[in-house]
Amino acid sequence: MNRTVKAAIFAGMAAVGATSSPALAAEMVFVSWGGAYQDAIRAAWLDPFKAETGVSVLEETGPETAKIKAMVETGTVTWDVVTDGGLGVARGAAEGLFEEITPEMVDQSHVYPEIINKHGVPSEIFSTNFAFSTAAFPDGGPQPASWADFWDVEKFPGKRALYGGPNTVLEAALMADGVAAADVYSVLATPEGQDRAFGKIEALKPHIAVWWTKGAQPAQLLGSGEVVMSNGWNGRIEAGIKEGLPIKAVWNGAVAEVGYFMIVKGAKNRDTAIAFLKHAVSPEAQAEFHKYVAYGPVTPGAWDFIPQEEWARLPSSPENLAQSLFLNVDWWLANEPAMIERYNTLMQQ
Amino acid sequence: MTAAAGRIGSGGGIARILGFVIFAVVFAAFVWPILTLMGASLQGGESLGAYTKLTTSPNYQRAFVNTFVIAGLVTGTALVAAYPLAYLMASVPPRTARILTFVVLLPFWTSALVRTAAWMVLLQRNGAVNTVLTGTGIVDEPVAFLYNLPAVIIGMVHVLLPFMVLPLYAAFRALDGQLLQAAEGLGAGPATLVRRIIVPLTAPGAAAGALIVFMSAIGYYITPSLMGGPRQMMLAQMISYHMQEQLDWAMASALSIVLLGSTLAVFFVFQRFYGFDRLFASETGTVIDPRLARRGGGAAWRVALVLGLVVAIFLVVPILVVFPLSFASSPFIQFPPAEWTTRWYAKLxxxxxxxxxxxxxxxxxxxxxxxxxxxxxxxxxxxxxxxxxxxxxxxxxxxxxxxxxxxxxxxxxxxxxxxxxxxxxxxxxxxxxxxxxxxxxxxxxxxxxxxxxxxxxxxxxxxxxxxxxxxxxxxxxxxxxxxxxxxxxxxxxxxxxxxxxxxxxNAKSRTLPRVIYEGALDDIDPAIIAVAVILILFSLAALVASFLIRKRP
Amino acid sequence: MTETAPHVGKTVELVALNKHFGAVAAVDGVDIAIAAGEFCTLLGPSGSGKTTLLKIIAGYEEASSGAIRIGGRDVADIPVARRNIGMVFQNYALFPHMSVAENVAFPLEMRGVPAAERARKVETVLDLIGLPGLGGRLPRQLSGGQQQRVAVARALVFDPDILLMDEPLGALDKNLRSTMQAEIRALHRRIGVTVVYVTHDQEEAMNMSDRVVVMNHGRVEQSGPPAALYDRPANAFVARFLGDCTLLALEPDTQAGGFRPVLGGAVVVPFSPGWQPGAPRMVAGIRPERLRIVAAGEGIPARVTDVAFTGPDYRVDLEAGGTALIARVPNLGAPPARVGTAVGVDFGPGDLFLVPAVS
Structure with a gap:
């Protein structure tokens, strides 16, 4: 009864409204994290791909694992390519949300071998570093240069913003507390180490004005004067600097991650998606990306196309990589839910 | 056939059959999905697991308390703000009243999302409000208005205030001016007039407004998530979080039961004391004679005038401020803008x-x-x-x-x-x-x-x-x-x-508010300010049209 | 009615009619036969079932049992729209968004009358009711009396067999009401339609109708020409409802062969044929205009308790032997008595009517 009534209602409604526009020959739905990052993907990769192939690309933002899972579980997959960091890939892969990428599909022989992932094609290398407001700490005066300075509210007074999730923040807290970058994960593996990280964040909490959740926020908050320091994704911070906001990035203690493009299992436009991944990972395309956002290439070959003076802005340049720590995907995959729970409690209290 | 005609007249057969059909349709379309959702709270690994978590984790209890505290504060603030404005509307000459009605209706007709975005711009650390406050030396340091409790209250009051002002205004309109005259003639001073006559007689309108505001506030989601911080997390946000970030149906469902139960409880308490009909009391009665109101009020009326105008400005400013803002050059929203540009309209x-x-x-x-x-x-x-x-x-x-x-x-x-x-x-x-x-x-x-x-x-x-x-x-x-x-x-x-x-x-079918929301949340994209301007002009045109249509005999 | 020849209405017969709303009997065993062309008024207090009865005749309500025959034909299966009945509602029920002409033309339009003929008929009927040239107005631009006339015009324009009127003058002031009463009477004479008229105003009922049906609690109390009802009411309810009256207790006087008022006096009302001791007790009613005030010492001794001036006459309240009496004395230039004075009252046997005592 209930079903027939519903069906009747929908049939009526469908008759009232025009039916959906007919599917185009080739289209692809691309979902990423918005802002300067997605603008750059569009300019560097999507637009040339569209021009080359005639494919029409629909964009959306916010490819959270839960949303992908809901689509896959309910068989209503409307996304084709989604993007996330290594942790997101691992999380989704564990749930069986992503197509496996074989060499036959996308040739990745030219990519840094250590970042190759069965379920995603590396797209860029990005960092979570921090930035400060030069309006608050002008050139010539003392300026923060490490996580320890980020935590030092005596020397650098003012409100801070921190990411509203634990990953990269626990690492930063330990480094601020004097743990060497190389030892961060061995300390974090112990309960005492976790307490130490959370204790350090707890201590800074009175000075945290905003727990940011979206990538565009840190530059916005720094630019608007809401906070004097914030951690953030380096490309997003760079975008603010480019727009003339009075902010400066600090690379010391940056936590680097690899960004990946994945194909959602059951994607309707799988072939188009594969063609796009092939396009994006080519050294030529890789070398384009930095022009639009300060993220580094995933192929050594790309450096040949990038002018030397640009290297300092990019997380995967040898100099910046030396100051950075790579996010330990395995540790996070195992510990993320508990860390999130504890972090939420800390934020909400 | 006679039977049919008779039944139409007396409410028999056909109406009853249609009544059952309507019930069945609403039940299948509306009630059943909600019941199904409620059922989901028992699913998951262990039955009642969601409820165990609900009762043991302090985060949920905090969200529950937050929800009621915020809804209460919003309702109280709206009530206090609505009285002088509604009184002012009812006691000024008709033309001025029309302008004030327009002022109240304009935000009512403007997307809540657009208004929230405008507040974000106004309240940020170097936003217009702080610029004025520091510029005039009222405060030395910019005040943190955003991402905290006051921000959520301000944003929600602005969105919900019209729901409070309109029933109160109707109550004031229904107030018999002769009663005020009579009370005055019997020796009541202004304070007594307000306390003994005006407040008791407008109480039903106030209660109706308060109910709508409180019930809406309990379920609020957009404003707190844009303007508040983690400490202002409300139940509705929690539900969304469990759905969108955790895909935890059982938890989202259990929280939904808590939220729905709370809302229904509030509703039935109101129903018990006032009756639902009051919500839809029609606007009848006479306008208070302005001279009378002024004479009867004296000082009280002047206070109402000042407070009412402040509230009116509060309602309108965020809507006006987006106009200059849409021409600001920086993608990182600043007020006042440093340079002017039409690039966001071009981007649109x-x-x-x-x-x-x-x-x-x-x-x-x-x-x-x-x-x-x-x-x-x-x-x-x-x-x-x-x-x-x-x-x-x-x-x-x-x-x-x-x-x-x-x-x-x-x-x-x-x-x-x-x-x-x-x-x-x-x-x-x-x-x-x-x-x-x-x-x-x-x-x-x-x-x-x-x-x-x-x-x-x-x-x-x-x-x-x-x-x-x-x-x-x-x-x-x-x-x-x-x-x-x-x-x-x-x-x-x-x-x-x-x-x-x-x-x-989804990406293909998403609507304008959703794109704006994504813009506000994911991008802080200034293009949404340009959209806001277009939408406000759209509402303005519709509102003006409705005024013109109503004016005709 | 557009023809000059009178349109002869049809008979209406209600046979053992009942209408129940749940446990409540709104119409309870009603039998009425109305002759063709008769002006019949249903009179009763509110809630007496008269409007329900009207709605049953019109077809808006369905009788629970019993039969309705119009022109000898059972109409139970004929829908409202095809009974060819015109109805005037208490508040006129003019369509507010249609002009007067459109209102009046509506029933013709529903009957498929061509536009030209419609216009002609509307014009004729507006002339007939004395509203020529007002066809373009909206109902709210008319006075109450004008609206009433439009409602009548709309109910008559399609030559109905029967015209039903539900308290049509209730919303008008007293002067306008009597003017309209005269107009409706004249209209009825002219067109000869059968009229069933509902009112709770006994004066209106009496001065308009060929026949009055007095109703109470869904039942017919009495039916007949107005004068018969007024002078010879069948029971105390009818007696009181049709006008002021005083009820006097009686005692049988078998020697005199009739009843004597307990109050005293020489009057004897003869027993009705077949009266037996132990039959239901009867009381005598007397209308105020039949009660004569005489000098103290004559008739039955009484005392004046109140005198009220009404214009054409004086209403005098009296008290005699513990019974309150009402008299009505024509205004001949001076009050007939002063409050507090002792007077006598008198009446003849023909001034009294007998009704069963209400226990």
Missing amino acids: AADPKWLAAFVSSLRVAVLGVAVAVAFGTLAAIVVSRLRGPLARTLEVVLLAPLVVPPIIVAIALYYTHARGPFMGSHELLAFGHALLALPFVYVTVRAGLRSFDPNLELAALGLGASWPVMFRRVMLPSILPGIGAGAVFAFITSFDDVVIALFLT
Whole structure:
């Protein structure tokens, strides 16, 4: 009864409204994290791909694992390519949300071998570093240069913003507390180490004005004067600097991650998606990306196309990589839910 | 045939059958998905696991307390702010009253999302408010207005204040000016006048407004998530978080039960003391004689004037401020802007997603309005012909979508239709919007039918008209204003909805509010300010048009 | 009615009619036969079932049992729209969004009358009711009396067999009401339609009708020409409802062969044929205008308790032997008595009517 009534209602409604526009020959739905990052993907990769192939690309933002899972579980997959960091890939892969990428599909022989992932094609290398407001700490005066300075509210007074999730923040807290970058994960593996990280964040909490959740926020908050320091994704911070906001990035203690493009299992436009991944990972395309956002290439070959003076802005340049720590995907995959729970409690209290 | 005619007249067979059909449809479309969702709270690894978590984790208890504290503060603030403005509206000459009504209605007609975005811009650390405060030396340091409790209160009060002002204004309008005269003649001073006469007589209006504001506030989602921080996490946000970030159905469902239970409890308490009818009390009575009000008030009236104007400015400023802002050059919103540009309008024009979303919104709204108007009108006519328990049950069921927080409607529809063929379609979204809009259409048409003389129907039938001819020629023209008002409400409901669109649309079918929301949340994209300007102009045009139409005899 | 020849209405017969709303009997065993062309008024207090009865005749309500025959034909299966009945509602029920002409033309339109003929008929009928040239107005632009006339015009324009009128003058002020009463009477004489008229105003009922049906609690109390009802009411309810009256207790006087008022006096009302001791007790009613005030010492001794001036006459309240009496004395230039004075009252046997005592 209930079903027939519903069906009747929908049939009526469908008759009232025009039916959906007919599917185009080739289209692809691309979902990423918005802002300067997605603008750059569009300019560097999507637009040339569209021009080359005639494919029409629909964009959306916010490819959270839960949303992908809901689509896959309910068989209503409307996304084709989604993007996330290594942790997101691992999380989704564990749930069986992503197509496996074989060499036959996308040739990745030219990519840094250590970042190759069965379920995603590396797209860029990005960092979570921090930035400060030069309006608050002008050139010539003392300026923060490490996580320890980020935590030092005596020397650098003012409100801070921190990411509203634990990953990269626990690492930063330990480094601020004097743990060497190389030892961060061995300390974090112990309960005492976790307490130490959370204790350090707890201590800074009175000075945290905003727990940011979206990538565009840190530059916005720094630019608007809401906070004097914030951690953030380096490309997003760079975008603010480019727009003339009075902010400066600090690379010391940056936590680097690899960004990946994945194909959602059951994607309707799988072939188009594969063609796009092939396009994006080519050294030529890789070398384009930095022009639009300060993220580094995933192929050594790309450096040949990038002018030397640009290297300092990019997380995967040898100099910046030396100051950075790579996010330990395995540790996070195992510990993320508990860390999130504890972090939420800390934020909400 | 005589039997049929007789039954139409006396509310027998056909009306009863239609009554049961309407009940069945609303039950299947609205009540059943919610019940199904409630059932989901028992799923998951261990049954009752969600409830164990609910009762043991302090985060949930905090969200529960937050929800009530914030809703209470918002209601209290709105009440205090609405009184002087409503009094002012009722006591100024008609032309000024019209301008003030316009001021109250303008935000009412402007997307809640747009208003919230405007507040974010105004309140940020180097935003307009802080610029004024530090510039005039009132404070030394910029005040942190954003991402904290005051921000959430300010944003929510602004969105919900019209719901408080309008019933209060109606109550003031219904206040017999002679009563004030009489009280004055009997020796009451201004303070006594307010305390002994005005407050008791406007209390029902205030209670009605407070109920609407409190119930809406309990289910609030967009404003706290944009303007608050983790410490202002409310139940509705928690539900959304568990849905969108955790995909934890059991938890989202358990929280929905808590939220729905709270809302219903508030509703029934109100119902017990005042009755639901009061919510829809029509605007009758005379305007308070302005001279009388002024003479009777004296100092009190001057205070009301100042406070009322402050509240009016509070209502309008965020809407006005987006105009200059839309021409600011920096993508990182600043006020006052350093340089001027039209690049955001150019960006709108260049990016097809905005036009596509606008077209989607229009399509969904037209479809949703059509369904809500047709079904709501039918339901109102049928209920008007029924007496007894069936009529009362139908009334409750038809008004229920007004009481149930939209987030629950959204996830209930999502939950029941996730695997269905309609997921992501404009039809399903329009259907959701029609559910939300149904009470508005029902209430306005019902009011129209109350003032429709049943003898007109009998006369037309007696003069030889069939029922359909009677409906078209006699009843429809009489209730058309009610249907029109319902349709306008339905349109606004649909055109302004983010919550349901977030769950039921996808990249292809997403609507304008959803794109704006994503813009505000993911990008802080200044293009949304340009969209806001266009939408405000759109509302303004609609509002002016409605004023012009109403002015004609 | 557009023809000059009178349109002869049809008979209306209600046979053992009942209408129940749940447990409540709104119409309870009603039998009425109305002759063709008769002006019949249903009179009763509110809630007496008269409007329900009207709606049953019109077809808006369905009788629970019993039969309705119009022109000898059972109309139970004929829908409202095809009974060819005109109805005037208490509040006129003019369609507010249609002009006067459109209102009046509506029934013709429903009957498929061509536009030209419609216009002609509307014009004729507006002339007939004395509203020529007002066809373009909206109902709300008319006075109450004008609206009433339009409602009548709309109910008559399609030559109905029967005209039903539900308290049609209730909303008008007293002067306008009597003017309209005269107009409706004249109209009825002219067109000869059968009229069933509902009112709770006994004066209106009496001065308009050929026949009055007095109703109470869904039942017919009495039916007949107005004078018969007024002078010879069948029971105390009818007696009181049709006008002021005083009820006097009686005692049988078998020697005199009739009843004597307990109050005293020489009057004997003869027993009705077949009267037996132990039959239901009867009381005598007397209308105020039949009670004569005489000098103290004559007739039955009484005392004046109040005198009220009404214009054409004086209403005098009296008290005699513990019974309150009402007299009505024509205004001949001076009050007939002063409050507090002792007077006598007198009446003849023909001034009294007998009704069963209400226990």
